[in-house]
Amino acid sequence: MKKSVIFSALTIAGLSASAAAAGTLDDVKARGKLNCGVTTGLVGFAAPNADGRWEGFDVAVCRAVAVATLGDENAVEFVPTTGKTRFTALASGEIDMLARNTTWTLSRDADLKFTFVGVNYYDGQGFMAPKDLGVASAKDLDGATVCIQTGTTTELNLADFFRSNNISYEPVPIETNAEAQQQYLAGACDVFTTDASGLAATRATFENPADHVLLPEIVSKEPLGPLVRHGDSEWGDIVRWSLNAMITAEELGITSANAAEMSAGTNNPEINRLLGSEGTLGEMLGLSADWAKNIIMTQGNYGEVFENNIGENTAIGLSRGLNSQWTDGGLIYSPPFR
Amino acid sequence: MTIMTEPPKEAFRLSMLINDTRYRSLTFQAIAAIALALIIFYLANNVATNLAKLGLNIDFSFLGAQAGYDINQTLIPYSSQSTNLSAAFVGILNTLLVAFLACITATIFGVLAGVLRLSNNWLVRKLMSFYVEIFRNIPVLIWILMIYGVMTISLSGPKAYLGAEPSKELFLGLFAFTNRGIYVPAPIWGPGSMVVVVTFILSVIAVIAYRRYATNLLYRTGKLLPTGLPTIAILLIPTIFMFFVMGQPIGLDLPDPLANRFNLRGGLQIGAPLIAIWFALSIYTGAFIAENVRAGIQAVSKGQTEAAAALGLRSARIMSLVVLPQALRVIIPPLISQYLNITKNSSLAILVGYADVTATLGGITLNQTGRAIECILLLMLFYLIISLTISSVINVYNNSIKLKER
Numbered sequence: 001m002k003k004s005v006i007f008s009a010l011t012i013a014g015l016s017a018s019a020a021a022a023g024t025l026d027d028v029k030a031r032g033k034l035n036c037g038v039t040t041g042l043v044g045f046a047a048p049n050a051d052g053r054w055e056g057f058d059v060a061v062c063r064a065v066a067v068a069t070l071g072d073e074n075a076v077e078f079v080p081t082t083g084k085t086r087f088t089a090l091a092s093g094e095i096d097m098l099a100r101n102t103t104w105t106l107s108r109d110a111d112l113k114f115t116f117v118g119v120n121y122y123d124g125q126g127f128m129a130p131k132d133l134g135v136a137s138a139k140d141l142d143g144a145t146v147c148i149q150t151g152t153t154t155e156l157n158l159a160d161f162f163r164s165n166n167i168s169y170e171p172v173p174i175e176t177n178a179e180a181q182q183q184y185l186a187g188a189c190d191v192f193t194t195d196a197s198g199l200a201a202t203r204a205t206f207e208n209p210a211d212h213v214l215l216p217e218i219v220s221k222e223p224l225g226p227l228v229r230h231g232d233s234e235w236g237d238i239v240r241w242s243l244n245a246m247i248t249a250e251e252l253g254i255t256s257a258n259a260a261e262m263s264a265g266t267n268n269p270e271i272n273r274l275l276g277s278e279g280t281l282g283e284m285l286g287l288s289a290d291w292a293k294n295i296i297m298t299q300g301n302y303g304e305v306f307e308n309n310i311g312e313n314t315a316i317g318l319s320r321g322l323n324s325q326w327t328d329g330g331l332i333y334s335p336p337f338r
Numbered sequence: 339m340t341i342m343t344e345p346p347k348e349a350f351r352l353s354m355l356i357n358d359t360r361y362r363s364l365t366f367q368a369i370a371a372i373a374l375a376l377i378i379f380y381l382a383n384n385v386a387t388n389l390a391k392l393g394l395n396i397d398f399s400f401l402g403a404q405a406g407y408d409i410n411q412t413l414i415p416y417s418s419q420s421t422n423l424s425a426a427f428v429g430i431l432n433t434l435l436v437a438f439l440a441c442i443t444a445t446i447f448g449v450l451a452g453v454l455r456l457s458n459n460w461l462v463r464k465l466m467s468f469y470v471e472i473f474r475n476i477p478v479l480i481w482i483l484m485i486y487g488v489m490t491i492s493l494s495g496p497k498a499y500l501g502a503e504p505s506k507e508l509f510l511g512l513f514a515f516t517n518r519g520i521y522v523p524a525p526i527w528g529p530g531s532m533v534v535v536v537t538f539i540l541s542v543i544a545v546i547a548y549r550r551y552a553t554n555l556l557y558r559t560g561k562l563l564p565t566g567l568p569t570i571a572i573l574l575i576p577t578i579f580m581f582f583v584m585g586q587p588i589g590l591d592l593p594d595p596l597a598n599r600f601n602l603r604g605g606l607q608i609g610a611p612l613i614a615i616w617f618a619l620s621i622y623t624g625a626f627i628a629e630n631v632r633a634g635i636q637a638v639s640k641g642q643t644e645a646a647a648a649l650g651l652r653s654a655r656i657m658s659l660v661v662l663p664q665a666l667r668v669i670i671p672p673l674i675s676q677y678l679n680i681t682k683n684s685s686l687a688i689l690v691g692y693a694d695v696t697a698t699l700g701g702i703t704l705n706q707t708g709r710a711i712e713c714i715l716l717l718m719l720f721y722l723i724i725s726l727t728i729s730s731v732i733n734v735y736n737n738s739i740k741l742k743e744r
Contacts, residue, residue: 143598159418187495
C-alpha cells in the first residue's frame, strides 16, 4: 500500500519534471530528433502510409521544422495524440510542437498557455450524412443523432448551432475518428460532424464515398495551425517562420524543383533573402543560412504540399478555396522575409 | 530474611534505540515514516514548482463556468448552458446508475452460475465452467466493445420503425429494439395517480404483515396458512380497484414512429451505450462472483448438507436455508471488491459513448477548459469516496451476518 503511493507519486513527479525546460531548440539539437504531435491517423493530414512512413499536410510542417533545425526531414518522432491528450502532451514537454489540425481560439492561447504560430488551413465545421437520408440542409436535422469526435471545439459549435436554430439533437461522443466512422457507417448515428476537411478525408476512405453527402452549412470558423508552449518565443519563431517559408515560397514561385537553381542567386532580393544567398535571416533565428532552401527542397512550397496531400487530384479532393494565396483571393498570407 | 532485589533501573541511553529490542522496531518505523514523508513532500513540492514555472495554477473556478456542450443521457435537468459542475453531476449520476444496475445483475448472474457450477447435471456444470472461464479471462474492455459492436450491427436502425408504413412493427405495439437503444413505454402520471401509488405501497406493507403473521402462527400453533394466492390478491386487487375508481389516472406514453424522421419519440429510451456497458460489466464481473459463490458453498462442511437431508429437507431448501446463509460469511468479503471493480470499471464507459463522470468531467470538461490536474484530482476524489462508501455499507451487512462469537 505504502509502496503504491510512492510509485504513483513518482510517476506524477516524473511527468512534470520533464516540463518547463527552457531552450527547446537546444533540447531538440541535443536529442537529434524533433518530437512532433500529430493525429492518431487522418488520411491526408497525418497518417502512416503503406510503408509505415508518416505522410500528410500536417506532417509536412513537422518535417519542415526538423529540416530547419536538424537538417534531416526524417529526424522526427511522430507522437500520435487524441483530441484529449494533445494539450497535456504539449504542456508537459512530451512533444516540442503540435501540428494536429488544432483550432486557434482565445482560450487555448491565453488560458492553456499555448502559442499558435500561424494558420496552415482555414477550415469550418460541417456535417456529413448518408445520401438516402434525404437531408438537404443541416437545419433539417431536428431530432437527429449526431456522432462527434470528443475533445474538439466541434462539440461546442454543435451545441451552439442547434440551440440558435432551436432544434434538438442527440450527441454521441466518440473518442477517435476511426471509431466515429465505424459508428456512423453502422447507422448508430444519422450524421457525422467535424471540420469539413476532416469529413472529406474520412469520406475518401469509405467504400462508396458517393453514397454520402456533405451538407452545405459550415457552422464555425476553424483556423487550424501548428502550436507551441508559452515561454520559449525563440522556438515559436522557428516554427512560425518554417511555415511562413513554405507560404512565401509559393508566392514567389519557388518550388522543390527550382529551389536549388534559384539559391545560386536571382535578381529578386526577397528570394535571395529567403534562400539564404543574401542577408542573415537564418542566423537571426539561430539556424543555418540555407534553412528555408532545405525546407522547400524536401517538402515543397505550401501549394505543393497542399496538392500532394489533400488537393483536388488526391482521394480527399479539397479545393484551395479560402486556402489560396492572398494574391489569388485567398487568406494564405505570410509576413515579408526581411 | 529475604532481600528484595529490584531490577536495576537503567537510565535511558541513546544507543538503546538501536541495541535494545524494546525500542529497535520503533526506531526503524520512525525512520521509515520520516523518509516517506520527506519523499512525498519532495514530490509534491516538485509538482508545485514545475506547475508554477509553466505558469499554471490550481484553480477550481472553471466549475462555475458554462459547460457549452450537450450530453445524451441526463438524469437531472441539464442543457448546454448549465455549468461544468452540473455536467459533472450528470456524469456522476450516470456512473452511479450503471454501477448500481451492474452490481445487481452481476450478483444474479454470479449466484446462479456459482450454484449451477456445483450441479449434479454434467451439461449444466460444464456450461457454467465454460461461461466463467471465457468471461473472466478476456479483458472487460474487449467485452464492452464487442457487445456494443454486436448490438449496433445486429439490430436494425430506428428507421425500420419510422414512418406511416414501417418495415417493422413495434413489438406488442409497445417496444422497439434499435441499434441506438431500446424504447419502452413510459408511465404518464395523471391527477389522482398518487392515490393508486399510495394504495400499492400500503398493499406491499399489508403483504409483509400477513406473511409475518402466517410464520408466527406456524411456529406457535403449527397451523399452516396459504401464502401464495393471498399475497397476489392483497398486492393487486386494491390497487386495480383504486385505478378504476380514480378513472384510470395512469396512462402510457408509447414510442411514436411518426413524430420525427430520424428517431422514435416518446416513451423511455434506454440507450445502447448504457445497455452495452451494463451488460458487459455484469457478465464479466458475474464470472468472478460465480467463483466466490462456489468457494463459499464448498467452504460449508458437507456434514451440514447431510444433516439437513437427514431432517427431510428437499435439496433446493437445503441450499437456501442451510448452505447459503453459512456460505455468505465466506462470499461477502470478496464480493465487496467485485462491487468496487464494477464501479471503477464503469469508467471505461466513454469507449461506447456513455456519458459517465470520466466522460463529462474527465473528458469533455477537461478538454474544453484544459484544467487537467483539477479534473483528475476531482475524479480521484469521487471514485475514492464512492468506493469507500460501498465498502463500508457492505461491511455493515457483513458484520450482521458473520458468526457471532461470545
